[in-house]
């Protein structure tokens with residue numbers, strides 16, 4: 191693992207769990223507390239990675255093969271780690287990410303079936319062997335999550351997958367979190383009102399920082 195002076199927090203989970211809202215609130219709160227914070231999303235976060243995001247998520251690209259998908263997520267990740275995540279951590283900043291390596295483990299490794307070993311190897315390359323210090327799993331029943339997402343007007347390639355796909359995603363995340371021995375995973379019940387999730391999250395983060 192690369193030596194880093196900063197702190198890396200990743201948010202993970204299925205669709206509609208409120209990751210995007212919570213990461214923004216966390217960024218604001220940490221900034222108010224005087225911390226140097228960088229907020230990023232995957233896939234995306236750099237000019238090049240946002241271009242890859244458009245290709246890999248667009249509902250127009252239903253013809254993308256699963257192998258292409260695996261490699262595009264990794265390509266976007268390699269770029270954001272090289273360009274922003276690693277330099278920010280080396281500079282001692284707190285980096286907050288809306289999805290990162292565990293999304294590939296769950297969606298491509300477990301649910302699409304490429305296997306965890308292969309995705310771990312690719313993640314090692316794209317992140318230069320960097321693991322989050324803390325991973326927050328916003329856990330939610332996919333039926334509720336997909337409805338929230340639909341109400342918000344989203345329709346990327348993944349939101350269009352059937353319910354069973356999203357049930358597998360939820361279970362895979364819970365399995366990862368439960369079998370973790372490093373202590374980096376924390377599960378938050380995202381069915382709670384937004385404010386309660388924010389408070390629970392802040393309590394967790396305050397204990398860690």
Ligand code: TYD
Pocket residue numbers: 204205206209210232233247263289290291293294295297298346348349
């Ligand atoms: P996004 O619009 O960020 O959705 P969400 O609000 O749910 O985070 O879309 C990201 C989608 O890409 C999401 O459905 C999960 C998927 N994804 C992967 O399959 N593998 C990955 O490595 C990453 C980063 C995302």
